[in-house]
Amino acid sequence: MVPTPETRARQTYTILDRTSPPDITFLTQTDPFKLLVSVIMSAQTTDRQVNEVATVLFQRYPTPGDLANADLDSVKAIIKSTGYYNAKAKNIVGTAQALVENFGGQVPLDMEELVSLPGVGRKTASVILGQIAHKPAIIVDTHFTRVVQRIGITHEKDPQRIEQEVARLLPSEYHYRFSMIVNLHGRQVCHARKPQCEICTVAPFCASYPL
């Protein structure tokens, strides 16, 4: 019998939960403000690059107030190696200003409030909600999308539809952990170009096996 998307999702959770490290983080900042800025900077670059740049950026601007008053060109110079630095600099300074002006310098832990900040979409907001607030969060990035589509958990293409569909298939207490273990699986095994299907523990439940 062909497994349903729900069965694929639950089996993927069970298998990867057992074989993945207990705590998975890709960006090293743990302070809500610093993590939020790091996630905004992480578009189209590597987490390693963001972690290096973040160290320098937060030595210079450790608080939302500091970054809100920063000179834009100085910020651009620091974050240049992350790519798209004009837009990213505007967004991180704009977000710092919005935190100071609208949220008392604190990062709000609410989806609607988070996505009101410049450069913050649902993916970025979900990282904050999952990692900082320990709330249910499906984090739809490029790795997550590729893996859930290949396994056959969803055929949706729009990120928000993917988020809704996966959220519907799993209990909410699994959402954040599922996001992280699937993301890690995409980085380590189910690569974009050459997925390692021959060593993949999820293969029995994967609609694309062998790819």
Ligand code: SF4
């Ligand atoms: S069997 Fe292949 S395509 Fe399916 S999840 Fe594993 S690595 Fe990816």
